[in-house]
Structure formats: structure tokens, C-alpha cells
Amino acid sequence: MGEERKRPDIAAGRLSAEAYAANFADLHPPLNRHQALVEAERCYFCHDAPCMTACPTSIDIPMFIRQIASGNPDGSAATILKQNIMGGMCARVCPTETLCEEVCVRNTAEDLPVRIGLLQRYATDHLFAGGEQIFSRAEPSGRSVAVVGGGPAGLACAHALAVAGHAVTVFDSNPKLGGLNEYGIAAYKTIEGFAQREVDYILGVGGITVECGKELGLNISLAELRDGFDAVFLGLGMGGTNDLGIEGEELEGVHDAVDYIAELRQAEDLASLPVGRRVVVIGGGMTAIDIAVQSKRLGAEDVTIVYRRGQEAMKASRYEQEVAQTSGVKIKHWAAPLRVLGDCGAVAGIEFAYTESDDEGHLKPRGDRFALEADVVFKAIGQTFLPDCLNGSGAMPALEAGRIAVDESRRSSLPDVWAGGDCVVGGQDLTVAAVEDGKIAARAIDAYLRAKAVAA
Amino acid sequence: MVDISSDFVGIKSPNPFWLASAPPTDKEYNVVRAFRAGWGGVVWKTLGEDPPIVNVNGPRYGALHGADRRLLGFNNVELITDRPLDVNLREIKQVKRDWPDRAVVVSLMVPCEEAAWQKILARVEETGADGIELNFGCPHGMSERGMGSAVGQVPEYVEMVARWCKQNTRMPVLVKLTPNITDVRHPARAAKAGGADGVSLINTINSIIGVNLDAMTPEPATDGRGTHGGYCGPAVRPIALNMVAEIARDPETQGLPISGIGGIETWRHGVEFMALGAGTVQVCTAAMAYGFRIVEDMVEGLKTWMTAKGYSRLDEVVGAAVPNVTDWQFLNLNYVVKARIDQDLCIKCGRCHIACEDTSHQAITATVNGERRYEVIDEECVGCNLCVSVCPVESCITLERMTEGVDPRTGQEIDPDYANWTTHPNNPNRAAAE
Numbered sequence: 087m088g089e090e091r092k093r094p095d096i097a098a099g100r101l102s103a104e105a106y107a108a109n110f111a112d113l114h115p116p117l118n119r120h121q122a123l124v125e126a127e128r129c130y131f132c133h134d135a136p137c138m139t140a141c142p143t144s145i146d147i148p149m150f151i152r153q154i155a156s157g158n159p160d161g162s163a164a165t166i167l168k169q170n171i172m173g174g175m176c177a178r179v180c181p182t183e184t185l186c187e188e189v190c191v192r193n194t195a196e197d198l199p200v201r202i203g204l205l206q207r208y209a210t211d212h213l214f215a216g217g218e219q220i221f222s223r224a225e226p227s228g229r230s231v232a233v234v235g236g237g238p239a240g241l242a243c244a245h246a247l248a249v250a251g252h253a254v255t256v257f258d259s260n261p262k263l264g265g266l267n268e269y270g271i272a273a274y275k276t277i278e279g280f281a282q283r284e285v286d287y288i289l290g291v292g293g294i295t296v297e298c299g300k301e302l303g304l305n306i307s308l309a310e311l312r313d314g315f316d317a318v319f320l321g322l323g324m325g326g327t328n329d330l331g332i333e334g335e336e337l338e339g340v341h342d343a344v345d346y347i348a349e350l351r352q353a354e355d356l357a358s359l360p361v362g363r364r365v366v367v368i369g370g371g372m373t374a375i376d377i378a379v380q381s382k383r384l385g386a387e388d389v390t391i392v393y394r395r396g397q398e399a400m401k402a403s404r405y406e407q408e409v410a411q412t413s414g415v416k417i418k419h420w421a422a423p424l425r426v427l428g429d430c431g432a433v434a435g436i437e438f439a440y441t442e443s444d445d446e447g448h449l450k451p452r453g454d455r456f457a458l459e460a461d462v463v464f465k466a467i468g469q470t471f472l473p474d475c476l477n478g479s480g481a482m483p484a485l486e487a488g489r490i491a492v493d494e495s496r497r498s499s500l501p502d503v504w505a506g507g508d509c510v511v512g513g514q515d516l517t518v519a520a521v522e523d524g525k526i527a528a529r530a531i532d533a534y535l536r537a538k539a540v541a542a
Numbered sequence: 543m544v545d546i547s548s549d550f551v552g553i554k555s556p557n558p559f560w561l562a563s564a565p566p567t568d569k570e571y572n573v574v575r576a577f578r579a580g581w582g583g584v585v586w587k588t589l590g591e592d593p594p595i596v597n598v599n600g601p602r603y604g605a606l607h608g609a610d611r612r613l614l615g616f617n618n619v620e621l622i623t624d625r626p627l628d629v630n631l632r633e634i635k636q637v638k639r640d641w642p643d644r645a646v647v648v649s650l651m652v653p654c655e656e657a658a659w660q661k662i663l664a665r666v667e668e669t670g671a672d673g674i675e676l677n678f679g680c681p682h683g684m685s686e687r688g689m690g691s692a693v694g695q696v697p698e699y700v701e702m703v704a705r706w707c708k709q710n711t712r713m714p715v716l717v718k719l720t721p722n723i724t725d726v727r728h729p730a731r732a733a734k735a736g737g738a739d740g741v742s743l744i745n746t747i748n749s750i751i752g753v754n755l756d757a758m759t760p761e762p763a764t765d766g767r768g769t770h771g772g773y774c775g776p777a778v779r780p781i782a783l784n785m786v787a788e789i790a791r792d793p794e795t796q797g798l799p800i801s802g803i804g805g806i807e808t809w810r811h812g813v814e815f816m817a818l819g820a821g822t823v824q825v826c827t828a829a830m831a832y833g834f835r836i837v838e839d840m841v842e843g844l845k846t847w848m849t850a851k852g853y854s855r856l857d858e859v860v861g862a863a864v865p866n867v868t869d870w871q872f873l874n875l876n877y878v879v880k881a882r883i884d885q886d887l888c889i890k891c892g893r894c895h896i897a898c899e900d901t902s903h904q905a906i907t908a909t910v911n912g913e914r915r916y917e918v919i920d921e922e923c924v925g926c927n928l929c930v931s932v933c934p935v936e937s938c939i940t941l942e943r944m945t946e947g948v949d950p951r952t953g954q955e956i957d958p959d960y961a962n963w964t965t966h967p968n969n970p971n972r973a974a975a976e
Contacts, residue, residue: 120887120935128610131832149838156808158843165842 094339094432094461095363100385106356109383113274113409114178114204122208126155128192128200136189137202142514142522143170147186151205163213164220166206170525171245172238174214174284175267176518177207178275181372183405185518214283221291224251229535232257232315234302237265238517239507240321241288242524243531247319248293250532255315256294259301263289265323265507267517269348272376273356274383302475309480312502316538317531320483320490320498320505321524324469330368334426335465339433343367343377343466350380362462365389366436368423369466371401372515377464378415389415390458394422394441394449401515424455426463435459471509486511495530496523504531544848545855546841548582548645550821551714551739551799553672555582555645558856559812559840562742562803562824563587563649563675563718566834568623570633574640579834580841583645585742585824588622588677589630589662591652595621595684600764604751606777613831615777617751619762619769621683622651627665635669645822647716651677651689654699656706663711673714676703676738678729679745681722681772691745694720697732704736716801719743719785721778726785727792740799741789742824744782746772775827779805783818787867790819807836809843816856817863871964876957878949879925879941881905881918887938890914894929894939902928920950 101109117125129151137147146165153162166173182188182203190199213220229252233244236258244254262268267281289296300306302322311318327342329335339362353359361384367374370393382389391410393400396419400407407417421438428434440452471489476482483498483505484491490498490505497504506523507513513520548558560583561567561576568587576584597620606615623630638646648671652658666674677684678694685692693699700717707715717733719726721744733741748770752761760768782804789795802820806812807828815823828836853859883894883906895916898906905922906929909915918929930939944956964973 120937123936127612131836133833149835152808152836152839153843156839156843157810158839158846161839161842161846 093429093434096339096360096461098360099357100361103357110274110356112277116211117204117208122154122205125201125205126151130191132191136191137186140185140189142516142518143525145169145173147202150209151200154205154209159209159212160216160218162209166210167220170518170521171242171288172284172517172521173206174210175276175281176521177203177210178280179271180518181403181406184403214287219290221249223249223291223293227251227535227539229253229316230255231317231319231531232311233319233321234311235265235321235323236263237321237323237507238267238520239524240319241285242521243319243321243506243528244294245288245291246525246528247531248291252535254294255297257297257300257306259299261298263296263298269351270344272380273351303477307478308476309478312480316535318503319527319531320503320509321507322475322509324508325472326470327465328468328470330423330465330467332423332425334428337426337428337433338431339461340426340463340465343373343464344469346464347377347380356384359384361386362460363387364460365462365464366458366460367391367464367466369393370395370399371466371468372406374466375402375406375410377466379410379413382413382415391415391417392421392423392438393417393419396420427457433460433463436463489513496527497530544845544853546844548822548856550801551673551716553645553647553714556643557582557841558816558822559837560584560645560822560824561829562826563677564826565620566826566829570637573637576834577641577644580837581834583647585647585649585675586630586634588649588651589627590622591658592627594624594626597621597624598764601762604762604771606751614775615751615773616775616827617749617771617773619682619771622677622680631665631669634671638670646671647673647675649675649677649718651680651684653689654693654703659703659706660710663707667711667713671713673716674707674711675716675718675742676707677718679718679720681720681746681748682770691720691722694729695723697728700729701732701736704733704738708737714739716740716742718745720745721747721781721785727788727795730789730795730798734795734798740801742801742803744778744785744804746774747778747781749773774805776805776807779811783814786815786820787818787864790861790864791867809840809847812840813844813847813859816859818867819861819864821860872962874960874962875966876959876961878944878956880920880923880944881925881929881939882942883916883918883939887935888916889935890916891934892916893932897928897932902926922951924951
């Protein structure tokens, strides 16, 4: 008692090598063959299946499960990948509890859905283990498309266009492709370099040139790309993060969660990552959950997520909240940060105002306050699209609500520019939704290029 | 690239998966839906003479469920089509015109009089259908009227009607055989003798699916009384596979084209029938249970499997397992296997032990050093496969061949040479040593 601790208490290597390995092992271990067959037999092969409707990419779920049951896992993977080229990653990161599995009719029957995500992983893992390339390219069209951003939207678009016979160049500012799959998803959801294995499989179809280290608005411009290519797809993601806008935010130890997660994902050795003893996370979405759980698993002693509204308003699914809680993360609701407390330029704590909702649902302070001690504060209150990169000498696609405005085919206000993923209006911050955007845009771009070919 | 297109007795279809003559093929509406879903062909539900028969207005079907209400067996008392002949013929003609690449075979059942057959054959021929299938299999209702299985059970009738049909039409003739018979080779031989181009089998098996113990009626019952129906579904598949193989390996019918039917639910089941000699396969119950879309798994699964195995055409698959089907007397008695339990996969349910202990050879332990542990006692194991069959975990128990040393059960040296019952010393009728 009363022992004086170093302040701020931030240290790397808090755990043994075994503990790091165990903490960052697969969050949901894959099904073995026996488990997959037993689970596949549970599928009723529903007509007009609710799971399929709930999937943003409309994967034919009953069919791929039947194919697992009939002993054709590679055929099953083909069924998945034809609808969603990132079916492997989606099997790992999709919030299935709010998508396909939420509507499984087995919920009505016995309150236990078919574990669709794990079955999808079983099939896609089986295919990737064999390495068979199931896609082939159509005859070269002679047309070229620039895809800016090698995240889920960009890669899905690039793949579909390459399959259609177009020559695609993917530009990405990072050293590796994959976008948030590589730099954003929690580490224990995509172990053993799966993001890159999936990228390799996608590129394996051929016809896709990769240019990393190319950032729009910095060393490439939209005008150039529109000049040099027949069409452009923008899968830019969200480059900016929201600030708290409170006193003390500049103190050492206040971080953007996304930056730290990216660092964690690229770390060669988890033991090299400094982590605070007491960590406070501000936010209520997936990023908040991911940074909180990963901090805890890196050895933080106390991790608290503080969210300004109630549990039901959190963007993170109930299931993800439970993952956090069973990992030892505490979630506090109805509190908004007032100021970060400092000590010699570093974070010492953070003060909150209790909040409540008025009759119209507006948030207001309740009038009382509390403070939490903290060595590190993570901001996870949302990301923003930074449109500056679109500026340049040429025309700029129209924006709406701060993001790129697109029509149903994901076409922007510029006739030869499409966009998808988080950078467009209505972007859902989901890998699977981004893949669907890329897929839809690719279809429209292909039609556009073919019409152009006829006209020419 | 594999080619799964089929040419069966001159009838072409893009894949070997046909819908069998049954409720799913009674109407244009259903058949068009089936073709849209990808089925390679259909055998139109059996046509008869006008006036059409009537069906009961009570229940027609009954089910045998496995765990989780999975449909394992299915029973029906539905008769042949109850729609006017004209309507069916008009729809058949339209469907064939709209779907020229699909097989449209018409199932027929009229009384055993040549004139009746002549009359209907001429009308079917006008539709442009690809062939006919003689329904000598239906075991309920129609058989009471001297048709269906009543014909199929008398080889002389089978031959006679097949001959009439061959003489009165240019269309290929398939004879659909009933399994409700002692030896299916006899009607198959009769069909061949009558000139039939091929046989399809099996039709349904006489059955009572269950008994309602409150009403004391068989299931399903109409107004308190029930009758035997035709049994089908996955549960009949082993019976059908055997009958197909019997015909495929019978020297008298060898090479006779076979359309395999009976409990086919997935591509794998279809391939099993093909390996035993079926050139095409027909499906009914699985479609009735899950809808027509199951054909996608069949088509894709067949292609994937053929690619993986290096087959490029169906004729390389058809009959591939027939040479390995033999009589018991030719099985190698020097082939010795012992069960092996993979302790890593074992979930310790003990079912292998109790099955062996109570009903077989007391060759599996229940405990080892006081712990629940299941190990094979080689001194007792006869390699019967019972433990493998009852184990809930696939591949947990396997049979491994002993290729050398002494079989600890018999104390005899393993003999690497093949030797069967025909020369065994215990066989009183053994062949004299050469």
C-alpha cells in the first residue's frame, strides 16, 4: 500500500514471451474438419436465406455451407470468393453477430446460429492452403484503370477489373497493400500474416501492377491519373482522426488509437511496444474496443473505455463489447471527457463529466464529475475523410457531408472517377461493405470501358 | 477443363444430373424452374391413359427423420400424373422447344396391351421428347391395377412391353426397375432382351414409414386408414447402389446403360452411382427436401472432384469401380486389419468399447491404468469395422492392414498372397488344388 509508482508508468515488455503469444493468438481458433462438418450439417439450406440477404456482398451462404458438407471445401471457397474476394478476411473480421449470424433461422429455433463466419474461414483457409488460383483473366481489353488505395474497396475493385481483362494499377501510400486489413484490424483477428496472404492471392490473378509509396496529392494527382488511365477508382479510406477538442490533449501520452494499432500490427516483436499501466480509451466503436483489448493483452493493468452515451448506442457490437469485458476491460457509459490532466507535460489522468440524454435524445452534462488516473489516453472517437488530397490543378469530385459523393454505381461527379469504402458518403466502416463498393464500382467501370470501346 | 456433358443412350444433356419422374416433374412450371436452376434433364412424371387417375386428398407423404429432423427416408402414396394427357403433352412439347439442350424423357404407364402402348407412344413422339421411360416400378396403387411394379416383378412382361415400345417408336426406351423383387438382374436381363436401350433404377421400395400409436394407424393415414407407400431418400441409397452394381457386373447385362436413382443428395452420391456403372443419375427426394438449387453443388462438386482426380470426361468415371465389385467368395481371406484409435482425436465417449464389448469381440478397453481410455486389443480384434462405424468422430478409428509378422489373434503368420474361400481348407466344396 502507498507504494510510489513511476509516473507516467509506460513500459514495454511487461509480459513473458509465452503470455504475448497466448494473448495474440487467434481470437477464434479455426474449425477443424470434424467441427466444420458438424456445423455445416446444422444449416437448413434455407430458401431466400436471411443470412445471404444480411451479407453486404450477398455471399451464397447456404450453398457454400452445403459444399462444405458435401466434401467440396474448395468449391465452397469459390462460391464465397466469387461474391467477395476478401471472404477470407471477412470470415475473420465481420461482425457476423450483427450480419449473417444475427438472422440465422437457427436463432429462432434454438437461439444458436450456424457459425457462418467460422465455416467461411474453414472453406477459404482450405483453398488458400492449397494455393489454387480459381480466377482467370478475360482477354486483355486494352483499357487501363488506376485504383488509388489498396484497402478492401480498392483491392476488390482491382481484382474484379483484372478478371474482366483490364490493366489495373494500384497506388498506395503505405509500404504494403491491404489498408486497414494490414494496418487497422486487431492483431488477434488476423494472425500469421493473413492480410498479406490474401493480398497475394488477389494479385495472383495477374494484370494488377502495384505502386506503393504513392500518395494522392503528394506524389500523384487525380488529374494525372485521369489523363493516364481510362478510369479511376478512389478507395482512399479515412486519413484523419477526430480530436477531443479539450484541454490537455497535447500532453505526452495522448494518442490516436489508429496510429498505435498500425504500429502494433507492424511490430516485429510485441514486447517492444510500450504500453501504459493505466489506459483510458475514449470512444464507443470498434477502434475503441480494439485498442482497449490490445492494450490489456499487451499487459496494461487497468483499461477503461469511456463512452458518452449508453451501452445500446455503442457502435461496437454487443459481442465485441463482451470480448472487451471478458478480456478485463472496463466499460463506463454516460461520461464525456472534460480535460486531460497532466503532470510535467505527461498525462496523469482525465476528468469526465457525467452525461445524460434529454427528452429529444440530445446529450447534456448531468452536472457532476469524476476523474480517472491514466498513463495513456487513446482517442477513438472516429475518423474523417481528408479531401485535400483531391485538390490539384484539375477538377475535384463533389463532396457530400465531407466525403466523396457517389451514385448507386459508386460513380463520383466526375464521369471517369468512381469511389468506394470509407471515403464515400454512407461508408460503413466495414471491410465487407468496402468490398461490395469495390465490386459494384468495378462492374460499372467495366461497362463504361466496354461502351467506350464500342463508341471508339 | 473437365467436360461433364452426358450422352446417354443418345440422349444429350449438359450434365448427368436429371430429375426423376416424380412430383417435381409433373408440370411445365416446375420443370422450367428446374432447368433454370441447372438440371441437365428431367424424366417427366408418369403419363397414363385418360381419364387421369385421381390422388387421395389426404396426406401423400411421410418422413423418417434422423437427428435434428434431417430427412433420411421418405414415403409416398402419390400415383402417376392426375392431369389430363393433353395438358401434359402440350407442356412437354413446349418445354422441349424452349430447352433444346436439356434431356426431356417421358415416363409412361398404361395397361399391358400393345394397342394402349402404341397409342400413347405416337402421341409422345409428337412432342419431340428425347426418350421414354417405362414405369415398371411404382409399388403402390397402380400395382393393384396390374401396372407399375406388378409388371416390373414379372420379367416376361418387362420384356414384352419393352419390345412393343421398341417396335412402335424411334425414341430410346429406358425401363425403370422396381427394387421390390428378389433379384434385380432378372428384370434387367428381360429389359435388355426386349431391346430396351437402358434401365433406370431404383424405383421406390414398399414401406410403412411409421405407426401412429394413438390412432393405431399406419403413417400417413387418410381418414383413419393407411396403405404402404414407396420408400425413397438417403436411406435407400445403399440398396440402389447394390442393384446398380449387380446389373453393371452381370455378364448378361454388362454394358447396358444405367440411369442410377436412389437417395442422391450431393455430387458425391452421384459419382458413387456413376462409379458403379450409372451413365446418368436421377434425383427426386433431395430436390423435394431442399429445392432445385442443390444441383449447383452437384455440378460444381463433380467438376471439382474430376479436376482433382484428373478425369476429363464422364465416361472415364462411369463404371470405374465395377471391376472391384465381386462375390464374397472371392474376397482375400489373407487380408488382415486391426482397428487403431487415434488418441488425439478420441473424445472418450466409449461407444466403440461398448459396441465391441456387448456385441462383438471384446477387443477395446474401457480403462487403462484406472483412466477412461479406449485401446484396441489386437489379440481379440477381428477388424470388423463396427467401432469405426459407431465412432462419432470421422477418422478417429481406422483399420490398418498388417503386412507382416504374426496376427496376435490367430497366432498365424501374415500371408502376403491372395487366397479366398474357394480354396480354403474349411470349404467342403473347395476347388481342388491345381
